[in-house]
Amino acid sequence: MQGRTAAFPSLRDAQFDETAFEAQLMANRTAMMVFYYWILKLKTRLLSGDYVEALAAADKAKALLWISAAHIHLLDYFYYTALTVAALYENGTADEQNRGRETPDGATGTTAASGLKTSTDLRRQARTSVAEIARLEGREARRNASIREAISLGKRERLRAERGPGP
DSSP, X not given: OOSOSSSTTOOOOSSOOHXXXXXXXXXXXXXXXXXXXXXXXXXXXXXXXXXHHHHHHHHHHHTTGGGGTTXXXXXXXXXXXXXXXXXXXGGOOHHHHHHTTOOTTOSSSOOSOGGGTTOHHHHHHHHXXXXXXXXXXXXXXXXXXXXXXXXXXXXXXXXXXXXXXXX
16 A cells, blocks of 8 residues: 555565465454455555456455354445456457456345345446446447436435434
8 A cells, every 4th residue: 555565566575475365364364354465455446447356355345244144344245346347348259358247236136135136336336337238239229218317316326314313
């Protein structure tokens, strides 16, 4: 974070070997901490433009989705994975392209955490992800419908926040 690593997307430097750290990651840490690590790596690799590494981190996090069924990091997993797939879409394999169809609320069929189905933020970001993949596939009607749904969810959440807790 301070620019002292050997290369921008890597955490490797003279005192830290990222590969060695990841090799022993599961040995002495809780599954939740390991899941958080892969989510952070997914985000940093996406933001640095290393989409292949971001997708690899998403794969590792996916194996631990069970640990995060009711946590906000599940939202991060689906959102950043969808953004990574969108970045890879034009030159990606069919498998990489299909990864973007996984959403946390079943918007396109895959439901990983039914406990979070009521989360407006989760549903709104899922719709945004679906809209981006639809745009890349040239499905304008689906894209527009997903954007309208995301906007509607945002408006409902804003109204709920303005009214405050009910009786």
